[in-house]
Amino acid sequence: MTPRRGRRAVIAGVATSDYPHLPHLSEHAVHGQAADRALADAGLTFADVDGFATTGFFPMYATGVAEYLGLHPIYFDETNSGGSSFEVLVEHAAYAVEAGAVDVVLVTYGSVQLSQMGRRLGTGGGGGGFAPGPAIYDALWGNTLVGNYAMAARRHMHEFGTTPEQLAAVAVSMRRHAATNPQAQEREPITVDDVVSSRLVADPLHKLDCCVISDGGGACIVTTEERAADLPRDPIYILGAAHATTHHLNLSAMPSLTVTPAAQCGPVAFARAGITPADVDVAQLYDSFTITVVLTVEDLGFCAKGEGGAFVEGGGLEVGGRLPTNTDGGGLSACHPGMRGMFLIVEAVRQLRGEGGPTQVPDARIAVAHGTGGMLSTGATLVLGREAS
Amino acid sequence: MTDRAPATGDERPPKPRPAPTPDADSAPYWTAGHEGRLVIQRCTSCDARQLYPRDRCLVCRGPVEWVEASGRGSVYSFTVIRQNYSRPFRDWIPYVVALVDLEEGPRVMTNIVGCEPDAVHIGMAVRAQFATVSDEAGIALFTPVAAAD
Numbered sequence: 001m002t003p004r005r006g007r008r009a010v011i012a013g014v015a016t017s018d019y020p021h022l023p024h025l026s027e028h029a030v031h032g033q034a035a036d037r038a039l040a041d042a043g044l045t046f047a048d049v050d051g052f053a054t055t056g057f058f059p060m061y062a063t064g065v066a067e068y069l070g071l072h073p074i075y076f077d078e079t080n081s082g083g084s085s086f087e088v089l090v091e092h093a094a095y096a097v098e099a100g101a102v103d104v105v106l107v108t109y110g111s112v113q114l115s116q117m118g119r120r121l122g123t124g125g126g127g128g129g130f131a132p133g134p135a136i137y138d139a140l141w142g143n144t145l146v147g148n149y150a151m152a153a154r155r156h157m158h159e160f161g162t163t164p165e166q167l168a169a170v171a172v173s174m175r176r177h178a179a180t181n182p183q184a185q186e187r188e189p190i191t192v193d194d195v196v197s198s199r200l201v202a203d204p205l206h207k208l209d210c211c212v213i214s215d216g217g218g219a220c221i222v223t224t225e226e227r228a229a230d231l232p233r234d235p236i237y238i239l240g241a242a243h244a245t246t247h248h249l250n251l252s253a254m255p256s257l258t259v260t261p262a263a264q265c266g267p268v269a270f271a272r273a274g275i276t277p278a279d280v281d282v283a284q285l286y287d288s289f290t291i292t293v294v295l296t297v298e299d300l301g302f303c304a305k306g307e308g309g310a311f312v313e314g315g316g317l318e319v320g321g322r323l324p325t326n327t328d329g330g331g332l333s334a335c336h337p338g339m340r341g342m343f344l345i346v347e348a349v350r351q352l353r354g355e356g357g358p359t360q361v362p363d364a365r366i367a368v369a370h371g372t373g374g375m376l377s378t379g380a381t382l383v384l385g386r387e388a389s
Numbered sequence: 390m391t392d393r394a395p396a397t398g399d400e401r402p403p404k405p406r407p408a409p410t411p412d413a414d415s416a417p418y419w420t421a422g423h424e425g426r427l428v429i430q431r432c433t434s435c436d437a438r439q440l441y442p443r444d445r446c447l448v449c450r451g452p453v454e455w456v457e458a459s460g461r462g463s464v465y466s467f468t469v470i471r472q473n474y475s476r477p478f479r480d481w482i483p484y485v486v487a488l489v490d491l492e493e494g495p496r497v498m499t500n501i502v503g504c505e506p507d508a509v510h511i512g513m514a515v516r517a518q519f520a521t522v523s524d525e526a527g528i529a530l531f532t533p534v535a536a537a538d
Contacts, residue, residue, distance in 0.1 A: 123472045136409045137441040138498040140528055142470060142478030143486040150468035151488060158466070158511045203469040250441065252488055252498045257466055 006226035008388060009094030010235035013042025014346040019216030019335045020185035023115045027056075028068040030110030030217040034342075035069060038219035043232040044104060051075035051096060051105035051222075053089040055339070065108065075102040082373025083286050084243060086341035087380035091241035093222040103227060110217035111337035118213075123201060135249040146210060146289070148251045148375035150202035153291035155257040157204065159306065162294065164204055166309035168195035170290040171208050171332050173317040178329025180358035185212045186333045195290075209290040211331035211340075218342035220349070225388070236349045237388050239366075240273025242266075243380035251375050258306075261379035262299035262370060269381035270301070273366075274389065277301040281364040282351045283323050284344035286372040287330040296370055297323065300381070319359050327351060327359035341371035345382065352386045404477035408523035414442045417455050422527030425519045427458040429495050440495035460517035462491040462531065469506040485509050489531050503532035 015037030017030045025033065031054065039045060052066050052073040062078035075096050079088050086109055093105035123144050131139035156162045172192055178184035195208040228235035244264035247253035270276060277300060285296045294308035302323050303311040317325040326332075328347045331340045348367035350356055356364070369382045411419045418441075421428040430439045434451030446453055467487035473479050485501040487509065501509050502518065515531040522528055 124475045133412070134414075134441055134443075136415075140407050140409060140522075141486050141498055141500050142473055142475075142481060142484060143468075143498065144470060144473050146472075147468045147470055147486050151466040151486070154468060154511065155466040199471070200469070201472045203471070205468075250498070252441070252496045257488075 008225040009238045010228045012223045012228045013038045013221035014349045017217040020214035022215035027112045031108040034217040034219035042221040049106045051102035053077040053107045055080040055085045081378035084371030084373040084378045084380035087371040087382045094238045105222040108219040109342035112215045113338045114215045138250040147202040149289040150205045152257040162309035164196045167290040168192040169313045170293045171195045174330040174332040178333035181329045184329040184334040211336035214335040214337045216335045216337040218346045237385045239385045240269045240383040242268035245378045266300040273383035282361040282367045283325045284348045284369045287332045324361045344369035419526035427460045427517045428455045429458045431456045438493045462489040464513040465490045
């Protein structure tokens with residue numbers, strides 16, 4: 001879609017809430033804290049907000065958070081695609097502002113799953129309790145969230161010879177980045193040997209192949225280039241976006257366990273942005289599990305299919321490496337409150353503004369945030385840039 | 390595998406396997422399982438085979454009918470679950486969850502039973518073995534062909 005004059009969509013403000021442990025805050029208060037900070041970052045107030053987007057696991061979730069925050073927006077969106085939701089919500093917000101439907105969209109995320117549920121996420125269920133309609137078919141076998149990703153990892157190893165040590169390299173690199181992030185949940189350095197000798201949760205994934213479980217949230221402000229010209233921060237342009245899905249909760253319906261929806265939406269988003277993978281300076285890639293990152297770098301075209309294991313080895317994902325990735329420490333080490341997609345966007349914007357601190361990628365001009373949701377079920381790619389093209 | 394003793398010292402009686410609630414799409418599938426038969430859908434227009442049960446063919450959107458499957462297949466991928474806090478599964482740990490490609494093409498999720506978890510491998514030949522989980526439903530577990538024959 002060609003935006004009206006002056007209405008190029010930009011991100012004018014970002015923030016994370018406090019994290020990773022917020023026993024003193026309600027889930028909605030986490031949204032509020034992140035919203036306050038993102039609006040302050042953008043030089044705006046709640047009075048400027050006419051659009052609102054967020055998502056959670058209840059119907060009409062966005063209207064509930066809008067009510068809590070005292071917002072009466074003329075645009076709202078609560079599309080839920082799991083971990084990729086916030087990339088989708090920002091894409092939608094970009095279309096809405098470019099079409100002239102709305103001027104300032106506040107997008108928030110908040111979760112206190114660590115305080116509410118403890119560290120159980122991903123290692124329970126599998127008994128059909130949550131399975132609506134056709135989701136029952138894969139819900140009778142005691143499979144866990146981790147088990148789905150484990151089967152993808154096993155298949156990748158079988159087809160391409162990927163090793164546990166290569167998967168572990170992802171966790172090691174994320175931890176190196178997390179060591180420089182004072183908020184990160186886990187900051188102690190780890191080695192490949194630490195990862196592969198940690199307890200198996202679902203073969204071949206070990207405990208340290210799995211993300212942390214946290215409280216936390218974030219927010220961003222999507223507005224127009226024209227509006228951002230009067231605001232304090234340099235705007236970050238939304239250059240291209242796309243999302244895709246291959247299945248819902250039935251992993252048996254995924255056509256290939258080694259090809260994720262990123263293979264579909266990544267090239268579309270890059271084409272819309274007019275870039276190729278070689279143009280990307282820094283990436284924020286959903287790292288629910290180490291295998292998620294290996295699959296994503298392949299499917300987004302940073303390396304050929306099957307070469308992800310070699311790509312992530314030897315610091316390939318670290319600042320100075322082949323593709324600096326998850327410069328805040330990622331979900332594997334910094335923070336994973338359940339749907340981490342907002343953190344990817346916030347960190348991408350910070351990198352493009354040069355606010356990356358110890359893990360700043362020098363002269364980062366193009367960033368990619370790619371969310372993955374469900375059981376490798378959804379993917380959503382955002383290409384962000386410091387310049388308009 | 391459902392009879393395996395709890396590893397946690399849990400004194401409660403074993404919780405049964407979860408059972409599906411048949412609906413208009415799935416009732417013939419679960420009923421066949423209850424009778425010890427594995428059935429799949431065949432498109433009467435383009436001959437494509439599919440599971441899970443749907444009201445139409447996924448290839449051409451044509452009408453589908455139920456046909457018997459051989460019950461043979463091979464392991465496409467699998468995992469050994471070593472952590473699950475939910476009952477009854479935590480009583481089974483370690484156990485194998487797998488995706489099996491049926492000889493006829495469709496892929497199903499299942500448990501591999503009748504062998505040690507460490508014996509399972511991708512490509513392993515397996516065959517269906519049924520478990521009755523309610524008055525109206527049976528489900529297809531799979532076991533290595535070598536062990537079943």
